[in-house]
Amino acid sequence: MPSIPLAIDTRGIERVYKAKPRPITALAGVDLRVEPGEFFGLLGPNGAGKTTLIKILTTLLLPTAGTAHVFGFDVERETKRIRRIMNIVSGGEQSGYGLLLVREQLWMFSQFYGLGAREGWRRVDELIEAVGLQDQRLQKVSSLSTGQRQKMNMARGLLNDPWILFLDEPTLGLDVSAARAVRTLIREWKGAVVGRTVLLTSHYMAEVEELCDRLAIVDRGRIVAIGTPADLKRRIQRDSIFRLELDRLDGGASSLSGLPGVLKAVTASDGSSTSGGARQRTAVKLVLADDNALGPVVTALGQRGSQIVSLEKSEPTLEEVFVQLVGRSFADDSEDGGSDTDGRGSSSGTDGAMADPSAPPPPTAATERMTEDAPLAATGLPER
Amino acid sequence: MTGLTPSFDLGRTEGRGLRETFRGYLTAARIGWAVEANWADPILFFTYSVAKPIAAALILVVMLDIVSGGQAPAYRRYVVTGVALWSFVQGGFAGLAMSVLEDRERYRMLKYVYVSPTTFAVALLGRGTARVAIGGMGALTTLAFGALVLGMPVDPARVDVLLFVASMALGLVAIIALGLGMAAVVLQTRQDSWSYPEAVAGAMFLLVGAVFPLAVLPGPVQAIGLVLPLTWWMEGVRRSLFPGGVSAVGGPGSLFTELTGREAPDTPALLLALLGTTLLVTLAAAVAFRVSEHRAKDRGLIDQTSGS
Numbered sequence: 184m185p186s187i188p189l190a191i192d193t194r195g196i197e198r199v200y201k202a203k204p205r206p207i208t209a210l211a212g213v214d215l216r217v218e219p220g221e222f223f224g225l226l227g228p229n230g231a232g233k234t235t236l237i238k239i240l241t242t243l244l245l246p247t248a249g250t251a252h253v254f255g256f257d258v259e260r261e262t263k264r265i266r267r268i269m270n271i272v273s274g275g276e277q278s279g280y281g282l283l284l285v286r287e288q289l290w291m292f293s294q295f296y297g298l299g300a301r302e303g304w305r306r307v308d309e310l311i312e313a314v315g316l317q318d319q320r321l322q323k324v325s326s327l328s329t330g331q332r333q334k335m336n337m338a339r340g341l342l343n344d345p346w347i348l349f350l351d352e353p354t355l356g357l358d359v360s361a362a363r364a365v366r367t368l369i370r371e372w373k374g375a376v377v378g379r380t381v382l383l384t385s386h387y388m389a390e391v392e393e394l395c396d397r398l399a400i401v402d403r404g405r406i407v408a409i410g411t412p413a414d415l416k417r418r419i420q421r422d423s424i425f426r427l428e429l430d431r432l433d434g435g436a437s438s439l440s441g442l443p444g445v446l447k448a449v450t451a452s453d454g455s456s457t458s459g460g461a462r463q464r465t466a467v468k469l470v471l472a473d474d475n476a477l478g479p480v481v482t483a484l485g486q487r488g489s490q491i492v493s494l495e496k497s498e499p500t501l502e503e504v505f506v507q508l509v510g511r512s513f514a515d516d517s518e519d520g521g522s523d524t525d526g527r528g529s530s531s532g533t534d535g536a537m538a539d540p541s542a543p544p545p546p547t548a549a550t551e552r553m554t555e556d557a558p559l560a561a562t563g564l565p566e567r
Numbered sequence: 568m569t570g571l572t573p574s575f576d577l578g579r580t581e582g583r584g585l586r587e588t589f590r591g592y593l594t595a596a597r598i599g600w601a602v603e604a605n606w607a608d609p610i611l612f613f614t615y616s617v618a619k620p621i622a623a624a625l626i627l628v629v630m631l632d633i634v635s636g637g638q639a640p641a642y643r644r645y646v647v648t649g650v651a652l653w654s655f656v657q658g659g660f661a662g663l664a665m666s667v668l669e670d671r672e673r674y675r676m677l678k679y680v681y682v683s684p685t686t687f688a689v690a691l692l693g694r695g696t697a698r699v700a701i702g703g704m705g706a707l708t709t710l711a712f713g714a715l716v717l718g719m720p721v722d723p724a725r726v727d728v729l730l731f732v733a734s735m736a737l738g739l740v741a742i743i744a745l746g747l748g749m750a751a752v753v754l755q756t757r758q759d760s761w762s763y764p765e766a767v768a769g770a771m772f773l774l775v776g777a778v779f780p781l782a783v784l785p786g787p788v789q790a791i792g793l794v795l796p797l798t799w800w801m802e803g804v805r806r807s808l809f810p811g812g813v814s815a816v817g818g819p820g821s822l823f824t825e826l827t828g829r830e831a832p833d834t835p836a837l838l839l840a841l842l843g844t845t846l847l848v849t850l851a852a853a854v855a856f857r858v859s860e861h862r863a864k865d866r867g868l869i870d871q872t873s874g875s
Contacts, residue, residue: 187575200867219575238867241682245865256580264580266684278675280602287601294594295683295690297587339679346575378575 188255190347190380191217191240195249198235198404209235211404212249217382217397219254219346222373224395225384226501232404233384237351240382241271254346267296269347272340274333275355281325285316285335288324289342296343310338314368330361337368347380348372354390362390370394388501402509416499419507423471424497426451430490432465442483444476445469464492582684591685595693596700599666602674604701616654616701620709624650627778628717644719645813648805649777651709655742656771656797658702661764663695663746664753668761670694671872678870688856691750695743719809727807733838734803741796741845745771748852751859754868776801776815781822789822796848799841806837 198210210232217223225233238244239251242262251258253265280288286307293303311320314334319327327335333353340348350369354362373379385391391398392412399409408415432438439448451466471477474496484491499507506512604612627646631639670677680690713719749767753760772778774788775797781789792798793816802815817823817831824830832840863869 235867238870243678243682243864243869244867254580263582263684266682267580267582269682271679271682273678276675278679280598280674280676282602283598291594291598292679292683294590295680295685297583297590297684 187219187378189216189252190219190221190254191215191223191252191382192255193236193240193249193251196236196239196246196251197248198232198239198244199247208404210239210246213401213404213406215399215406215409217380219380220378222381222383222394222396224391224398225382225401226386226388226391226398226505227384227401228386230403231401233401234351235404236401237271237349237382237384241269241349242266267343268345269349270340270343270345271349271351272333272336272353274350274352274357277329277332278336279324279327279332281323283324284321285324285327286311286320289335289338292339293342298342306342307338310341313341313372314338315364328361330357330364333357333361333365334368337365341372346378347382350381350383352385353383354385354387366390366394388505392501400505400508402505407508408504412501415501415504419504420499422446423474423476425469425471425477426493426495426497427467427469427484427491428493429465429467429484430492432467432484432489433487436465436467439467439469439480439483442476443479444472445480446472468497587684588686588689591683592689592693592696595680595685595690596696597693599694599697600700602669603662603666603697616705617708620650620654620705621712623653624709624713624717640719641809641813643717644713644809645780645805645815646778647709647713647717647719648808649801649815651706651713652738652801652804653772653777654702654705654709655699655739656702656768658698658700658705659695659739659742660746660749660771661768662698662702663691663743664749664764665761666691666694666698667750667753668764671870672761675870675872681869687860688747688853691747692743695746698746699739699742721808725810727810727834730803730834730838731807734800734807734841737838737841737845738796738800738804741800741841741848744845744849744852745797748848748855751852751856754859754863757868757871757873760873771795771797774798780813780815780818782818782820782824786822786825793823793840794844794847796841796844799837799844802832803837803841806834 193213193215196210196213196215197208200207200209213232213236215236225231225236227233235244239246239258240253242258242265245259253269256264258265283291289307289310290303293306294300298306308320311317314337316331316334316338319331319335324332324335337353340350348369353369354365357365369381369383373381381394383391383394395412397409397411398415400407400415408418410418436448436450439445442448447468447470449468451468469477469480471480481491502512604616624647627650628643631642631646635642667677670680681687683690710721714721749764753763756763774784774792775795776792777797781792781798784792798816805812805815814831816837817827817829823832
């Protein structure tokens with residue numbers, strides 16, 4: 184097979200919306216490369232620029248500056264070629280021709296994608312079964328629930344068997360069960376064939392963590408960090424941190440500090456000792472140079488007659504990663520009156536926008552540390 | 568998810584030319600028919616597509632009879648034909664533009680149609696064709712009503728079939744072209760613009776001699792009417808169905824007569840004017856739509872909604 188170009192390759196993509204009293208920058212120079220076959224996530228708060236990037240990649244919007252290619256095709260000049268091999272599904276919207284039947288609407292879109300009439304019906308029935316809408320196939324679109332409508336939307340997005348599927352907040356507004364069904368569907372579709380690529384935007388941390396091989400944290404039109412979820416977590420927490428609960432610990436937590444590989448040992452903040460009937464338990468937080476240092480610690484504890492009641496590795500969440508890298512949480516954006524979810528349903532057309540584009544994100548301890556510790560390429564941060 | 572065959576064959580990214588275009592056009596027309604020809608609610612469909620033009624014709628005929636004391640049977644034919652033909656304009660011109668608004672605002676499907684391989688303008692033309700067909704039903708019913716109820720029978724022996732076919736063909740092209748031009752306008756609107764297509768259609772109703780000859784209008788306004796293909800289309804259809812009837816274009820006090828010295832255009836001149844103005848409008852609409860589409864894509868208007 185000839186070499187396949189990058190599924191997504193953007194260089195210095197900028198998007199500035201004309202607005203009063205001043206222009207609004209939604210994307211401030213995004214460099215992103217996604218390999219074919221990747222499940223890639225864009226994680227960021229409302230107004231980060233995720234949807235704007237998807238709009239550019241799906242040929243709905245022109246970039247102000249920079250270049251973007253999808254499977255080697257230019258998003259500005261080779262739109263038709265891109266449209267034949269990609270599809271998009273957005274969440275949080277009630278889309279569909281209400282008077283048409285589910286099967287009918289899907290078939291019509293199959294025709295827009297150039298499938299033959301019979302092939303279209305075959306594909307539609309296949310996808311209706313795959314998304315679990317057999318019972319609704321002859322129902323009018325207007326009678327579908329939100330979750331069913333999103334399943335139909337997913338089926339529409341898969342009609343042309345896209346090489347790359349863009350999912351823009353696909354579970355937004357769905358209840359837990361419907362969201363799970365959509366995630367399962369996405370995972371199964373992606374996993375069924377090697378090489379299928381998915382770009383998912385979401386501000387649901389768990390969703391991104393569950394589905395994505397790699398992700399980029401986007402904030403105020405910039406990519407703040409790229410990596411696997413584990414990479415990103417490691418980036419803000421390089422040491423191995425464990426919480427141990429012991430039946431007893433003679434000499435206290437500080438007695439463990441001298442062991443090889445132990446950087447720090449303190450009594451856990453959630454209670455130094457708990458009353459467990461006649462005996463007392465001690466909780467200890469251990470900061471180790473790496474996971475391998477745990478073995479000697481366990482051995483040493485055994486030799487001292489301490490029994491481990493529970494052991495838990497402490498890992499930062501993606502939310503904590505975001506806070507560390509960006510300097511604020513998703514919730515802060517909402518409280519600050521940040522724009523709605525990438526402008527969906529807005530009339531401004533300035534989705535994913537930030538008010539002051541020129542200002543770089545505020546430096547945080549984490550970003551400063553990364554800059555000092557490693558070159559850009561090594562940290563996975565975009566080159567600027 | 569069986570049966571979905573992966574393929575990184577670059578051949579897949581190439582289109583199938585006219586076949587693909589035609590398929591997209593037919594599909595859009597089918598969507599338009601299914602969505603607009605509201606068979607799910609036949610009463611609503613009948614009211615809007617059939618009863619509305621008949622009622623409009625009836626009102627105008629009654630007014631005309633009161634004013635003329637029933638002494639203007641030729642004008643009766645003029646009015647009924649104008650109202651009947653206007654159904655095409657309502658469908659093709661206003662309807663095509665409305666389909667942009669409906670797909671974007673109500674159905675939220677415009678962006679999905681837009682990012683499909685089908686050319687956007689072709690999809691809109693398909694929608695417009697469906698609207699024209701629906702308008703045609705209203706036109707036929709109104710003409711039939713005129714013939715059977717209002718005493719203006721069409722004499723098949725006197726019908727100029729060639730003129731009728733040529734006028735209708737060019738006229739429908741002109742209507743769709745004007746509709747595409749209007750679609751280009753509403754594609755740019757950020758605010759509630761549901762009333763724009765109907766408003767512009769209403770203005771044209773007065774300019775093209777639909778229910779009264781241009782001669783009653785001031786000269787400059789008549790000039791606008793003369794460059795609109797709809798004026799010549801109506802003139803051609805009226806003349807083909809009712810030879811020797813009232814002319815919308817010429818006559819005493821008309822700009823046309825003042826400029827040419829003729830009472831009314833002869834048939835070749837009429838067809839030439841219709842062809843020329845249709846070509847002009849079609850070219851202008853194509854350019855306008857191309858510019859508008861690019862601007863909409865540049866400004867992020869394809870999938871914007873105003874919440875209206």
